[in-house]
Ligand code: SF4
């Protein structure tokens with residue numbers, strides 16, 4: 001296999017063996033966990049910063065602006081400067097806030113994102129957990145994040161925050177359904193819930209091509225529902241700047257605000273990464289059945305590149321949505337889910353089942 | 363059946379309108395060099411300010427340090443917010459006659475609303491609007507200016 | 523529709539407490555510092571109480587100690603997006619009182635300038651409307667096109683916003699030599715941009731869903747509340763002063779009064795969009811025919827109005843703007859009263875927004891095109 005040269009399995013294995021030869025199994029595990037934890041922290045921090053920068057530049061381009069240009073060349077250091085500013089800001093707490101929950105909320109939100117991110121395979125051999133219920137784990141854990149948002153809104157003791165949190169609750173609970181169902185559609189095609197299995201199943205062709213019509217429908221439903229789950233425009237009702245000032249995080253400042261902010265962007269990444277993994281072949285290069293020469297050329301590029309290429313593509317799509325569309329109203333957002341996405345989704349599952357049953361996929 | 367078709371066409375129509383919108387934004391996204399914003403302090407040299415732009419009131423002086431202000435005080439009367447104060451002095455001319463002349467033409471930039479009424483009213487055209495718009499200062503008191511330069515005289519032949 | 527709203531309010535099975543929320547004075551969608559006291563039940567608006575006075579600047583009182591040309595310059599600061607029309611109103615009022623006939627050239631230029639500022643105002647309204655609805659990109663597209671108009675203003679009037687161009691007796695300056703060329707170039711360009719606005723926002727399914735059938739104002743209510751301008755015309759209230767009481771050069775141009783009998787948020791939106799086309803057509807009819815002549819008549823150094831009461835109304839971008847001057851023959855007016863369109867329009871909001879959601883309230887407020895100093899002058 002040509003892409004083995006970019007496989008991280010050998011690297012991780014050699015680290016593991018090197019450590020095992022030096023330390024006891026428990027110590028090895030502890031060290032490995034620390035390394036992995038730090039790696040994720042570093043990744044989330046750096047990638048979050050990059051995403052904020054990217055979003056600002058993308059939105060600037062949509063709006064015929066230049067975006068940040070002052071700090072560093074092309075404003076590259078702008079988000080770092082902003083981050084430092086956020087770190088140094090005073091932490092303000094409303095007088096009648098529920099102190100414990102108020103402080104807890106940002107942590108719940110950020111911890112959930114870390115948990116979900118841990119199952120995403122970045123490249124061959126570069127994923128921390130690989131359960132046999134990986135997809136289920138993602139949907140299950142990511143819905144915990146809404147608790148953080150609800151707590152944030154409720155404990156701030158601010159009416160705007162409360163409305164935002166309630167909206168967010170209603171929205172995320174409904175859209176969970178669509179996310180789950182569109183993933184189930186693909187699980188029917190993949191035949192497994194294990195994420196590595198899903199990626200492996202796309203070796204000769206990505207699922208979005210393999211499952212053609214139902215897969216494409218499922219992909220768009222997933223992207224729409226995923227956008228809604230990350231509370232991003234046009235589904236940013238929970239923040240709804242022009243209605244609720246800043247929604248559920250109105251009362252947060254400094255680093256706690258930064259947590260929400262970071263979590264939002266990492267959630268964006270998670271949705272894009274899940275879309276990539278389940279629909280677009282994860283780190284798999286673009287392969288088309290029997291065109292061997294084409295496939296080999298595609299193999300030249302490493303899995304990590306493919307993964308991020310696709311993730312950034314999906315993310316761009318979501319940014320494009322955000323910077324083009326007006327925001328939905330709260331009843332419309334529920335209508336969209338219950339009257340449109342859900343029936344489409346259910347029908348789509350049937351369609352997919354039929355496709356798989358009769359072997360109509362490629 | 364009809365309602366199902368209506369349902370589907372409704373969805374497709376909706377998606378179509380969304381795509382039209384996305385096409386508009388995409389057009390601008392892929393031509394990023396056509397941005398409309400400017401990098402302000404950097405582009406000072408190429409900045410075009412209209413010649414009539416009302417940035418501040420100035421009193422032009424010629425090379426002999428002469429201006430046209432007679433100290434008549436009409437601009438002071440015309441100013442709606444008291445941004446101008448005229449302090450006059452009397453000069454004794456060679457033939458022994460007394461003549462009023464401007465001592466200090468005080469202009470409070472911080473209070474000026476750039477209405478152009480003083481410029482319009484001035485009978486001799488002594489004051490005009492300048493194009494400088496960068497008025498930020500550290501100390502508010504520096505916004506109060508004396509428009510006639512020290513030691514300046516009234517130009518020959520200017521009468522009120 | 524009213525019945526439906528009744529039902530919406532009364533048949534909620536679960537009764538929850540109402541709560542009050544202060545929208546503003548510092549709130550992103552109140553376009554300045556308007557304060558709305560909103561009574562909510564969940565998401566549903568039960569009552570909206572506008573509280574004005576936060577940025578009251580006492581312009582009417584100030585005007586009592588100023589001379590007439592000086593009053594004109596203050597009106598720039600009321601409805602700053604219709605500065606031209608406000609100036610024009612004061613100028614016309616003083617001219618009528620003195621029975622001064624201004625040259626044709628002045629009338630033409632005033633009309634063109636008024637329409638340009640109407641365009642600029644509607645452009646800003648459009649982009650802010652988009653922003654209130656959550657489509658942030660519209661903001662920059664609208665401002666981008668408005669910039670061209672402001673450049674034209676800057677070149678001819680010397681200022682971009684507070685122009686103080688129409689003064690009693692005529693104009694502050696003659697038009698700039700490039701004025702006609704620039705205006706024509708702008709119209710040509712904007713004709714290609716305006717359909718883009720429609721593609722981006724007007725047609726968008728989210729936008730139409732959010733605005734169609736939301737926030738009704740009937741013709742009777744519009745008249746009862748004194749809602750004028752595009753807001754009133756969207757309810758079918760034919761109130762365009764340019765048609766009914768033509769001033770300046772409006773009697774010399776052909777244009778339609780845009781009316782809609784729907785009266786919802788979408789109608790208010792569409793009326794303004796259509797008005798932009800009409801404004802462009804008015805400008806096009808006038809721009810090549812500006813007659814030669816003086817740009818002002820010679821006025822006395824000190825303008826004194828004869829004793830009496832004088833009223834003049836003009837159509838600004840927001841509706842009917844009136845200037846009422848009581849003169850006791852001195853150089854300062856005895857009393858000045860401005861009838862600002864925003865003030866009357868705003869107070870219809872409670873009637874319209876009742877029973878709708880918070881998001882609708884924001885959208886409704888946006889279609890009112892409020893400028894706060896206009897309300898709170
Ligand atoms: S421009 Fe107007 S406000 Fe400024 S000094 Fe002249 S008259 Fe006064």
Ligand code: SF4
Nearest residue numbers: 431432434435437484
């Ligand atoms: S600037 Fe003009 S109006 Fe003012 S005092 Fe001098 S001459 Fe008179």
